[in-house]
Amino acid sequence: MxxxxxxxxxxxxxxxxxxxxxxxxxxxxxxxxxxxxxxxxxxxxFSWPEELQMLRRSLRGFLTQELAPWERQYQAYFGGERRRLQDDGRLVPELLALLRQARRRSGELGFYGMQMPAEVGGGGISRVGVFMAQVEAARQGYGLNLAVMAGPEGASPMLLQLPEPLKERYLGPLLRGEQSTCFALSEPEAGSDIKHLQTRAQRQGDYYLLNGLKTFITNAAYADSAQVFAVTD
Incomplete structure (x- = not known):
């Protein structure tokens, strides 16, 4: 050994x-x-267990055999920030569509939600396995590999606390890479200090009325939903 x-x-x-x-x-x-x-x-x-070695081989095959040809086909979007961004700082629509396509394909193969428990549709992969996969993806450079595994825009353990109907509505599509979300915590005055948040959530029947301002939220411009931190009392 x-x-x-x-x-x-x-x-x-x-x-x-x-x-x-x-x-x-x-x-x-x-x-x-x-x-x-x-x-x-x-x-x-400290050697890799066989199941993680299989995961690495499968991921490497996906990166090199499916994503790499896409990157060569759309090389113009991977040569510099000016070709990736519009004048307002957002991704150009063609690149955004390509990233979403890569994310959905990764979800189909089981890579995108690998960090989440298997009982909710994730991969149930250990933290070492996720780290190994991140290293393997990083070997491919700065390209479509960024969409292979969930980051702030994907499913997080916090969503495991959702009621079952909401899990089906939000968690499932995130795990499959069909949708994306954002982690709306930071504010102009409070930063990420949760004790000083100013955003308020007022209960109105079956809903909450949100009043506040968030800033520097990763993926906010493209998200289908948001996990918003707010004060209720």
């Missing part, structure tokens, strides 16, 4: 209780073996 070894003075059994949760959460392997004397060695295998 490849990896690192370290002697645990408090005993291997107690060390395993303290550390076993971390390797399991991050997709690593743990083994205990007795050394000479009264001490035991806790060994952590």
């Amino acid at each position: 490849t990896g690192v070894q370290s002697e645990v003075d408090i005993g291997a059994t107690q060390a395993a209780r303290l550390l076993l949760g971390l390797p399991i959460a991050y997709g690593l392997s743990v083994a205990l073996s007795r050394k000479a004397g009264d001490r035991e060695v806790l060994m952590i295998d």
